[in-house]
Amino acid sequence: MGFHDFLGNERIVRALGGMLRRERVPNALLFTGPRGIGKYTLARMFAAAANCERLPDDFCGECASCLRMAPLAEPVPLIEAGLTQRGESVDSAAVERTPLIVETHPDVWLIVPDPVRLRAPVARPMIRVGQLRAVQRAASYRPQGRRRVFILDGADSMRWDDSDLLLKILEEPPETATLILLALSPDSLQTTIRSRCLQFHLAPVPTAQIEEFLKHRLRAKPEERRLAAQLSAGSPGAALAMDLEQSTRLRKSILALLEQAAAGEKYAEIFAATARLAKQEKESFESILELFYSLFTDILECGQVAGRLPRNPDLRREIELLSKKADWNWVRRATHNLDTLEGSLRRNVGRQLGLDSLLASLSLR
Numbered sequence: 372m373g374f375h376d377f378l379g380n381e382r383i384v385r386a387l388g389g390m391l392r393r394e395r396v397p398n399a400l401l402f403t404g405p406r407g408i409g410k411y412t413l414a415r416m417f418a419a420a421a422n423c424e425r426l427p428d429d430f431c432g433e434c435a436s437c438l439r440m441a442p443l444a445e446p447v448p449l450i451e452a453g454l455t456q457r458g459e460s461v462d463s464a465a466v467e468r469t470p471l472i473v474e475t476h477p478d479v480w481l482i483v484p485d486p487v488r489l490r491a492p493v494a495r496p497m498i499r500v501g502q503l504r505a506v507q508r509a510a511s512y513r514p515q516g517r518r519r520v521f522i523l524d525g526a527d528s529m530r531w532d533d534s535d536l537l538l539k540i541l542e543e544p545p546e547t548a549t550l551i552l553l554a555l556s557p558d559s560l561q562t563t564i565r566s567r568c569l570q571f572h573l574a575p576v577p578t579a580q581i582e583e584f585l586k587h588r589l590r591a592k593p594e595e596r597r598l599a600a601q602l603s604a605g606s607p608g609a610a611l612a613m614d615l616e617q618s619t620r621l622r623k624s625i626l627a628l629l630e631q632a633a634a635g636e637k638y639a640e641i642f643a644a645t646a647r648l649a650k651q652e653k654e655s656f657e658s659i660l661e662l663f664y665s666l667f668t669d670i671l672e673c674g675q676v677a678g679r680l681p682r683n684p685d686l687r688r689e690i691e692l693l694s695k696k697a698d699w700n701w702v703r704r705a706t707h708n709l710d711t712l713e714g715s716l717r718r719n720v721g722r723q724l725g726l727d728s729l730l731a732s733l734s735l736r
């Protein structure tokens with residue numbers, strides 16, 4: 372066991388090991404990259420390596436420190452246990468008063484956006500002031516091992532007002548503590564926060580590597596594993612969690628929507644479909660927008676390079692049909708409007724309204 376188990380992004384992994392070896396560990400790291408790329412796994416590995424009793428710059432998986440950290444590999448049961456203790460559907464004051472902290476090792480904390488959406492979402496999950504205050508206090512304690520590590524998953528979920536407190540922690544960092552912030556993109560954090568972190572952006576893992584990784588982890592036919600790897604856009608975690616049937620259904624319905632939108636007709640049907648898309652809960656709305664992007668890119672590439680369809684290889688027929696009707700300008704307009712829609716979501720403009728205006732703008736007539 373060790374850093375070599377991490378899939379992809381070898382240079383980043385080497386850089387992290389090097390910091391530990393030279394005992395020059397920053398007080399704040401920022402890992403960014405799409406969902407499922409391995410940000411949390413890498414943070415967990417770093418925390419283990421920073422405290423391993425046998426190795427100075429890697430983790431053995433067998434010493435007392437590594438064993439205490441092992442349950443963090445499956446955080447959901449730990450979060451569930453924390454929620455059972457506190458009570459899941461509590462009011463926001465209680466969420467602040469009893470901050471949710473996952474801790475299996477005295478020096479390593481995992482902080483996740485709260486309230487956790489396990490069953491009934493009551494409010495938007497975000498990192499809370501209460502959690503940050505607890506981190507601030509705990510960061511100043513001396514570690515029992517070598518280093519205190521605080522993993523802040525979904526660091527981009529916190530309110531911008533609350534991030535002042537985080538900034539304060541980052542401005543006066545205790546020597547023996549490291550905060551690891553995990554976020555989808557660096558732009559989703561304030562510049563003041565970002566600039567105090569050593570940043571690492573995790574790049575997509577090559578499809579062949581993901582396919583190999585799935586071999587021992589996913590019971591499926593070889594062609595299904597290949598498709599899951601191709602659809603994952605370079606995220607091993609996404610490939611592993613992929614529901615192929617659901618994904619195909621969803622992408623087909625989006626393609627059908629795009630075709631109707633291009634034809635500039637049946638708006639009642641389009642708007643009914645966007646309402647369903649905006650409300651469905653299996654996939655996050657952000658990942659639905661990612662599907663739009665991946666389809667637009669394939670439509671564009673399909674028109675330019677014959678035979679190339681890297682993102683949606685299973686929908687070749689449908690995409691080729693649409694690419695014959697749509698041209699470069701159409702796709703450019705579509706992705707531009709999609710960017711606008713993504714931006715407006717941060718300002719809480721309605722999802723369905725945003726999708727409606729996107730599709731209404733795509734008429735080719």
Ligand SMILES: [Zn+2]
Pocket residue numbers: 422423424425426430431432433434435436437
């Ligand atoms: Zn160890």
